[in-house]
Amino acid sequence: LPVVGKGKLTIQVPASKNTEAYEKTINITRAHLEEDAGKSVHGAVEGMSGIDLNRAGTPLLEIVTEPDMRSAAEAVAYAKKLHELVQWIGICDGNMQEGSFRCDVNVSVRPKGSDKLGTRREIKNLNSFKFMQQAIEYETQWQIETLEDGGKIQQATVLFNPDTGETRAMRSKEEANDYRYFPDPDLLPLVIREEDKARVSALLPELPQALQTRFITDYQLSSYDASTLTSSKALADYFVATVNAGADAKQAANWVMGAFSAKLNAEDKLISESPLSAVQLAQLLKRIADNTISNNAAKQVFEALWAGEGEVDAIIEAKGLKQVSDTGAIEAIINEVLAQNQAMVEEFKAGKEKAFNALVGQCMKASKGKANPAQVNDLLKKKLLG
Numbered sequence: 188l189p190v191v192g193k194g195k196l197t198i199q200v201p202a203s204k205n206t207e208a209y210e211k212t213i214n215i216t217r218a219h220l221e222e223d224a225g226k227s228v229h230g231a232v233e234g235m236s237g238i239d240l241n242r243a244g245t246p247l248l249e250i251v252t253e254p255d256m257r258s259a260a261e262a263v264a265y266a267k268k269l270h271e272l273v274q275w276i277g278i279c280d281g282n283m284q285e286g287s288f289r290c291d292v293n294v295s296v297r298p299k300g301s302d303k304l305g306t307r308r309e310i311k312n313l314n315s316f317k318f319m320q321q322a323i324e325y326e327t328q329w330q331i332e333t334l335e336d337g338g339k340i341q342q343a344t345v346l347f348n349p350d351t352g353e354t355r356a357m358r359s360k361e362e363a364n365d366y367r368y369f370p371d372p373d374l375l376p377l378v379i380r381e382e383d384k385a386r387v388s389a390l391l392p393e394l395p396q397a398l399q400t401r402f403i404t405d406y407q408l409s410s411y412d413a414s415t416l417t418s419s420k421a422l423a424d425y426f427v428a429t430v431n432a433g434a435d436a437k438q439a440a441n442w443v444m445g446a447f448s449a450k451l452n453a454e455d456k457l458i459s460e461s462p463l464s465a466v467q468l469a470q471l472l473k474r475i476a477d478n479t480i481s482n483n484a485a486k487q488v489f490e491a492l493w494a495g496e497g498e499v500d501a502i503i504e505a506k507g508l509k510q511v512s513d514t515g516a517i518e519a520i521i522n523e524v525l526a527q528n529q530a531m532v533e534e535f536k537a538g539k540e541k542a543f544n545a546l547v548g549q550c551m552k553a554s555k556g557k558a559n560p561a562q563v564n565d566l567l568k569k570k571l572l573g
Contacts, residue, residue, distance in 0.1 A: 190379060191218035196272075197396070198264045213265050214253040221247040248278070254293070254304060259323035263316050266290050275395055275420045283314045290319055294326045296334065305330070306340040310347055310354060322347035326354045398423055406436035415444050421458040422448075425465050432469030435476060442468060446489055463492050470499040478559055484508040512559045514566070517550075520558060521567050524549045535571055543571070 194215035202208040223242040231237055250269065256262045270288055273279040281288050290313045295305035310326060313319045325347075330340055345354045393401070395417040402413035417423045422443065429439040447468065451461060471488055474480050480488065480503055491502045503509055511517060525532055528549060534542035550563045 190220075190377065194218070196265065196268060198261070198268045200261055200264045203260060211255075211261060211264075213255050213261075216251040216253055218248060218250045221249055223247060248273075254295075259320045259327070262292060262323055263320050266319060267316060271395060271418070276391055277420075286314065289314055292319065292323055294323055294330065295340070296327060296330045306342050308340065308343050308345050308354075308356075310345050311357070313347060318347055318349050321349070321352055322354055325352060329354065392420065395423075406430065406440075408436065408440055412440045412444065416440060419458075425458055425461075428465035429469045429472070432466045434469040434472040438472050438476065439469070442472060446486070450493060462495055463489075467492050467499060474499060474503065478510055478512050479503065480508050481510050481556070481560060483556060484510065507557075509557070510559050511554055511557045512562060514562070517554075517558050517562050517566055518570075520550055520553050521563070521570055524553055525570065532571065543567070546571075 195212050196215060197210060197212045200206075200209050200211060223245045225238045225240045225243050228237045228239050252265070256265060270281055270283075273288065274281040279287055283289070292310045292313060293307040294310060295307040297303060297305040308326065308330070310322050313322055326345070333340060341356075341359060343356045344358050346357050347354050398417050399410075399413040402408045402416060403410060408416070416426045425447075426439060426443045429443060430436050447461075447463070450456075450463075451458065471485060471492065474488075475482060475485050484503075487506060487508060488499060488502050491497070491506070492499065496502055497505070524546060528546060531542045531546050531549075535546065546567060547560070547563055550567060551558055551560065554563075
């Protein structure tokens, strides 16, 4: 019998051509554990049947929802949210290709305005969100056309063929009272106490929705950034570790979602395989914040850190990337550039803003990219307008 009863999961359904994005709560009927025993195999050897025990003893958590979803988009959004959640709390690796996470979808249609659900057909073992979307859309249209042509929907179990994009009936499906359930006499009753529930609840990590809210409230991140950073627990943990090591939250979010994630994707690495620790990234971001290095120089340091060339300060020193922030040194560079580019100076005084940008570029070139860009801008403007 199911141990876990009524529940709910709030999903975000993305915008489509005809609808805006919206939020919806899906009610959960129950969750229960099953165990694969084995399955009959016919035809592998002529004239003989066998039993495949490859998955015998493998535990399966089945989560059953109420018939609350009204479209393929809602069903896929629910499946994605659940997929994210079971990985987040560490009970499933989420590998759909290997069968770790599968979906069975009951599809039925009914006339507009009717409260009575139509006869359902169950699409079994969908192992990708793309196939799930295609299967539901095809099955829905098939049922509508069948009814409009005067046909009748028979309750059945169906399979989806991704090559043809079609569903086909596998077998007629029994009603619940035809399954012949009976209690196993070898299993003792399981009593779950309130203290057991409290102990398990205490072991749960902070869940994605709560963490998103905290990122927005505590770190002033945008809703988009908070959602992206909580797309996986490993990514969220890395971001938090970077901030806890002293990095500015917004700057950390930009680098974790940007350069760091791009590098992982390019090399097909997991976050756990990253050669760059959160502490190292935080140290790099602190050197940008205190004007030790520019953003451009930071990219070079990032690459060197990824390649394992040492620690942040040592790399900055070895590569001569320290930013020049000394006012006197920058003014000397500006004076030299202005003396060599009188034509640009006259263009700026004539109102050509592009000339100013060109002069900034010349100053940066003269400093070999080491001058603090913000200081160059300020001092150059004062010089030209003074």
